[in-house]
Amino acid sequence: MHHYKMLINGIQVAGANGQFDVINPATGAAFAQCSAGSLAQLDDAVAAAQVAFKAWRHVSHAQRCERLLAIAESIEQGADELARLIVQEQGKPLELAFSEVMGAAAWTRYAAGQQIEVGLVEETPTQRIELHRKPLGVVASITPWNWPFMIAVWHIMPALRAGNCVVSKPSSLTPLSTLRLVEIIARHVPNGVINCVTGEQGFGSAITSHPGIQKIVFTGSTATGQSVMRGAATNLKRLTLELGGNDAAIVLPGTSLEEVAEEIFQAAFLNMGQTCAALKRLYIHESQYEAFADALTLIAQRQVVGDGLEPGVNFGPVQNLEQLQLVEALVADARDQGARVLCGGARLDRPGFFYPPTLIADVTDGQRLVDEEQFGPVLPLIAYSDVEDVLRRANAGDMGLGGSVWGPDVQQAQALASRLESGVAWVNCHARIQPNTPFGGSKMSGFGVEFGLEGLLEFTGQQLQFVNKRAGE
Structure with missing residues (x-):
């Protein structure tokens, strides 16, 4: 069984607290072991990043671009091995894992080409006012288990591009592909610019309150995001929080079933439904509900x-037993309240954490399956009759990551989508993201954005420079 070590200051390091098992969700058994680091080793990683930052912050934009392009090339060269590792620790089908790796390489290339310009606020004969952007220092990346490689890239690459140094903390359920990513990055940057610490407990709170960390970018649950925010108050860390979502989709009357059914299904069950911005609640007009x-x-x-x-497999297991048990509980609750299970609805009788794609009809708002984020391979179908009423229901929850409206009249659908209380509103599609489009939530789904220029600037602080011109200049 292979043992994976942490990386601190360019050196692979065994965990001071031993090691822990990494479980393959397709078997339910351990297939590798990972270092369990100590809080002292977290301090070492932060200290290494602080030292490296003194020089890295002054590396030119062109040089950082070159480094990121080299990293993207190395990711692509190792894509097959990385994809297989993702399948083993996360569970998704190999084709999807390969797409995750290649998408991460493309995202890295995009980050490499981004520019941070000096803004000219005012130019007069007597003064010039400029807005400069500067790196923050040490950035901590805390990533979840659903897209372990891609989300790490989303966090790390813009941080490095902006001139920061990074301490990465992946989920203990899926730490291995992130460790491999950090090893790749470390081959192309000076020691200490990128570090990775792993462990099962204790790191999260230590990172949030660590005085040597200037920013945290966190993707995960709302409850954990609230904890991150409380800890970050100790030194007023900058935060980007991409938290839970319970995205609603509204299908308007007259929508072509043949044109949208497959895309709706894929938007709901992408990565076995384990995606923050996946379609989680499907509201269908009563005239087309059964169809x-x-x-x-x-x-x-x-x-x-x-x-x-x-x-041939295109649908993998749920990533971990705890999440599987939540899915089972939500389906059982819906069934107890008279819901109709159209397909699936029970864990498969085999090793691993397998639950088939499950559709539940005859449910409504106020039931757990509709009101809570299932984050798994289950989709509730909810009938409605009035458009204004369904909009109210879609907006009633405390989450606001994304939402979508589907309909034959694009202008009508867009008008309704603009009234969704969500950070992103899609029309006739769902869960589409691009590296050039800022993405972030509203309400309890977090704040700050990732991607695009807006996402890059989240890794910088601003300095306004007033230049008083000398007479005759």
Whole structure:
């Protein structure tokens, strides 16, 4: 069984607290071990990043661009091995894992090409006012288990591009691909610019309150995000929080079932539903409710569930037992309240954490499956009759990550989408993101944005420079 070490100041380091098992969700058994670091080793990582920052902050934009392009090349060269590692620790099918790696390389290339210009605020004969952007210092990246490689790239690459140094803390459920990513990055940057610490407990609170860290970028649950925010108050750390989502989708009357059913299914069950911005609640007009239910059921029944490394499999397991048990509890609660299980609805009788794509009809707001984020392979179908009422229901929750409206009249759908209380509103699509488009939530789904120029600037502080011109200049 392979043992994976942390990386601190360019050196692979064994954990002072021993090691912990990494479970393959397709078998439920350990396939590797990872270092369990100590708080003293976290201090070492932060200290290394602080020292490296003194020089890295002054590296030119052109040189940082070159480094990131070299990193992207190395990611692509190792794509097959990285994808297989992701499948083993996370569970997703190999094709999806490969797409995650190649997407991460593309995101890295985009970050490499981004520019931070000096803004000219005012120019007069007597003074010039400029707005400069400067790196913050040490950035801590705390990543979840659903897209372990891609989200680490989303956090780390713009931080490095802006001139910061990074301490990465991946989920203890999926630390291995992030460790491999950090090893790749470390080959192209000076020691201490990138570091990675791993462990099962204790690191989160220590990172949030650490005085040597200037910013935290966190992707995960709302409850944990609130804890991060409380800890960050100790030295007023900058924060980017991408938290939970319970995205609603509204299907307007007259929507072509043939055109949208497959895309709706994929938006809901992407990564087995384990995506923050996945479609989590589907509101269908009563005139098409049964037709959509039948069409989605047929698509669900075509999915091939199994180990992501097996040929032909396109639907993997839930990543961990705790999440699987939550999915089971939500489906059981819906069934107890009279819901109709159209397909799936029970854990598969085999090793691992397998739960088939499940569609639940005859549910409504106020039930757990609708009101709570299931973050798994279950989609509730909710009937509605009035557009204004369904908009109110879609906005009623305390989360506001994303939402979508589907309909034959694009202008009508866009007008309704603009009234969704969400950070992103999609029209006739869902869960689409691009490196050049800022992405972030509202309400209890977090604050700050990732991607695009706005996302890059989140890793900088501003300095306004007033230049008083000398007479005759």
